[in-house]
Amino acid sequence: MAAPVYPFTVRSRDVWAIALPASIAFITEPLAGIIDIAIIGRLGDAGMLGGLVLGTLLFDALFSLAYFLRIGTAGLTAQAIGARDPRDGLLHAARALLLAVLIGLFMIALGGPIHALAAALLAPPPSAAPALEIYFFVRIWSAPFSLVNYALLGWFYGRAAARTGMMLQILIHGVNVALSLLFVYGFGWGIVGAALGTVLGNAAAALLGLVLLLRHFGGIGTVLAAIVPAELLDGTALRRMFALSRDLMIRSAALMGAYGYFAAMGSRSGEIVLSANAVLLNLMMVASFFLDGLAQAAEQLVGKSVGARFRPAFDRAYVLSMRWGLVIAGGLFAFWVLGGGLIIDLMTTNEAVRAHARDFLWVAALMALTGMPAFVYDGILVGATLNVTMRNGMIAALALFLASAMVLEPLLGNTGLWLGLHVFFLARGAYYFLALERRRGALFPDPA
Template sequence: MQTTDIGENAHGAGPFLVTNRLILSIAVPMTLGFLTTPLLGLVDTAVVGQLGQATMLAGLAIGAIVFDLIFTTFNFLRSATTGLVAQAFGRGDKTEEQAVFWRSLSIALVSGAASLLLSPLLLAAGLWLLAPGPDVAGVTRTYFEYRILAAPAALANYAILGFVLGRGQGTTGLLLQTLINGINIVLSIFLGLHLGWGVMGVALATAIGEVVGALVGFAIVVSRFDRRFAPSWKTIFSPERLKPLFGLNRDIMIRSFVLLAAFMLMTRIGTSFGPVTLAANSVLMTIFLVAGYYLDGLANAAEQLTGRAIGARFRPAFDRVLKMTVIWSFTLAGFTTIALLIFGDRLVDLLTTAPDVRQEAYAHMPWAAITALTGVLAFLMDGVFIGATWSRDMRNMMLLAFAGYIAALCLLVPLFGNHGLWAALNLFLLFRGLLLLALVPRRSAQAFLPAQ
């Protein structure tokens, strides 16, 4: 199966020209692809929301957070792969590109199998951390036990997508994301509503989508490998080669875990406000994800192109990527916030039929709407730092931002309740972006110093 990506083979290794067309050739397909993920969240929420029970929505929300705890912890499989492949691409090292893929895929399959074996303990830990009521916990347990079956495939998809993005193959990324989430959406509606399986049907749909996506993605990636540059197994698993990958993995895992902890803490605090507020926050968090995934396409363009620039040791490309993606990101974030402020309440109506949940969500919609603007710099800087493989800085700045988030929660939640909770989330997003941006001048000067 072959697709053609704009700009994929337009330039070889070494210096390259950064244009709007090149940026958008990666950003637009990946934006469309990533939008299928929150669309999936919207559909899952809507399917369960049609049951008209806040308990079912709350159980789905808790289940999704538990899986975020497991899978987002392994998000380094995507991020580290993207950065290392992009830099190898910039150097013209085709053997190392393939080697990074096989290393990441091996780690993904082993980690997925371990997650499946440890699933009873993982579920128990998740329920203990989030402390839902008995009825909500029962719904969460059903969702978890079916979705966890696809853990190896889900993590394999991280490695596959990381390789595709590292090569700048935006159209292929769109194809895979659309396939995974498209299958998931169709089966969620069919199994969850048509057959009446509810939460179990939604979980099975997710598992099936992951498995099909992993098989198709693997076939596409491997079929494109040039066998002349195939690495030996000794090269793939060389300790010298594995060391930088594991170093990146460690830092990005800590960063991802802290980010997830921030969202879990929000859910945990929301639980204390009762099932109606928890369900409303779940709906609004789905809308927040729409904004985040919408902007992630440009972050992915920044990942690939900054990594490629560093691999090629070409500072002008790095500077131009940073400038152009900042302009594009803030423009799109502004439009997203305006759209959510105007149409957000209608979107809530599509997601739940429960009147009490709707009213609670209406009251807090402005907070969800402005997350596009408060989070845009954090999303983009994540892309820059992943492409540059500045993982230690990502980790450290995330820890600082989290400390600021905790302080904001302690100050604002007692004073303003759920409004304070959402205000603290927006401050956390701002902290992340500004702290990372402050490091860019010094880190970029160090990265390109040998070439000057």
Template sequence: MTALLLTRRSIFAQAWPIMLGQATVPLVGIADTAVIGRTGDAVALAGVALGSTVINFVFWTFGFLRMGMTGMTAQASGAGDEDEVRAMLVRGLALGLAIGAMLFALQVAIIPAAFALLAGGEALDRAAQGYVAARFFGAPAGLAVYALIGWFLGLGRTRAALVLQVVMNCINIVADIVFVWRFGMGARGVGFGTAIAEWSALFVGGAIALSVLGPGALAAIRTRGRAMFDGAALKRLFAVNADIMIRTVALLTTFAWFANAGARLGTVPLAANQVLMQFVSVSAFVLDGFAFTAESRIGMAIGKGARGDFLRAFRLTGEFTALAGTGFALGIAAAGPWLVAAMTDNAAVRNMAGDLLIWTALVPLVGAPAWLLDGIFIGATGTRALRNAAILATILYVATDLLLRPWAATGMWIALLASYVWRALALGAYLPRLTRSIAETPSRA
């Protein structure tokens, strides 16, 4: 595999396709919100919000298919093990398709159980359940795409990841508009649009992966056959992924708790939070461009056994993350009122979102350290630290939210900000140990 230089220019060259591709992910959420919001139906808008919470919790429980793939593929690439790079792709796709098929089969139990725990009303639950049921059709493809994107990022093939995400999200937006505005399918139509986009992306991503591997890739994969699923490799895969799965469930619990807190306050607060969370999504996904770059660079540094490369990658990605976090905070504060008005016609939702906007603007600034540290530890496959930090941060978040309940919606957002602080502090405590574990070699600037 080609070595990657560690300079600001090379870091940005690797990061910008991820940032652009990641920006299209929350743009789909914004499109979903706007397509429903422009109908003026607050129940349908809140239904997408509540349904998205369920889907995000269920699907991102298996987010290790993206995160574990990135760190392990980067380390294999850094060590020059091309057979293992190919094997990681096959394992990731097989695991994603298998788990997705299982979720599709179990949706008859998952959907009622999920909505029994959420504080929605009858009409709200009906809209949300329609969205969730439609999304389950895309579960096998969606989880396999997680693995594909993680594999591309691990190799530093960020432009391939960009193409895949742009194709998927463009199809998603077009399908949403057709199903909602043309056929009047409401929240269910948004779900079907996403499922169709996920299946399309799987086929496009598979073709791109074969192109990245080059001529003879299929023959090499067939030659190794069952060796790709040898016991030691699978044991490591599941050990890494089990910790990431627990970590992901803990973080998803934070956002499920946040969404349920909004639902408990009523339809208007929940709908307002759905609008504001689009700003959070854009910030987090775009800033993840530097976190994902850190995953790849950190993984490769560890694969080579180069502490100098590790420290330089951490510093350079940290500089970009701090700058971008500050820019997003200022941008949301300045453009937020106009963007809220563009996303919904409902006056009550607009007013509440406007009142809470200042807290939303602080998220990219406060959350940036936690997002970057996630990338550092994912690239290092330091999954035990990720797991422990997420569990501790979630417990402290819930305690903070309960303490701030008298402040209603404002208290909810302050507690969410605090959750990022708890996570960054917990991961930061593990950082010196991680640094000491890497061999002392010169940086390759």
């Protein structure tokens, strides 16, 4: 019996219907970090700012290990939608949510050892270490909420419900910013206030997201009736999920390993270099999340085409994603070069940090161009669930980054460290292009 094929058309407006709200949503993530840094940075205490910077990086790294809950769920859900799953990927969402709660509670239980290991690896300056410790032990309570949000966002974006995903992410960071301002300036809670705002922002979004998921299926009774325990715990489905999760976790660990090495080398150069690099890295994250919005569109459309077994839709999504990626990357580079100095001044009042960040603005701005292919390919590979390709490409790119940074940083100082990141992005893009060209035909076997 021939496998069913479900044809559909992919147009630029289909890409932007997902990419635009996703970009708006994703931009709130680095903006929230920028505002947290600005809130603490304007207190004028470089040590406190450095502790916040390292704490933010630590949680980015920690939570990235569970980022498969978002990107894995999105890819699996998109394929389910393409294959006309009558339950809209409910089982994928249920498995991810259960795993999110378990991992979040496990992170809280291991808070002490995690902090000790992080402090040893990041080597915070003496002035920043107390702030890092305070921030960590408050924000760690956000772990279950943050990971539940990953699973929910994966399900919403996998269904192309990009506006709902946008609303939830804006809620996370809107509540965070508002409460951080209140707690830091209104109540004088300093670093505790910034961390607590993040915890409550994630809790609010997790609660609303669960309500929206239940409403989509008609309430909790309908959801429980639709989840057959034998299907939820199906061995084949679980093995696929855990294989995907394992490879994406390794991929995320390699990615954060690159950022962690970058931050650690900056930390060893002193609090001025650490803080300046953090300001620029947050600006880079703004660019990356614009590109991630486009990657989200590629992920959903590619996943849908694979689930529908319709190669013309895959090829069109591939071409349009890359084409619009060039346009977005060029615009981001121009904006960064022209407006980056003003943003740096808004983020910190420390003149030494400002001056150092301006000196390296040009090399950081290039990330928009060198990183674009890697971000778009991330979306394509997630949609196609080519998790082994993603994992291997990230590991290879990390090795090249470390080798180049170890050579360039002693020769060129901080410039060499930034150039190493360019090598990292370019290597990922090249690896993914070559691997996908070899694998594309196998994604769409003969329907017969």
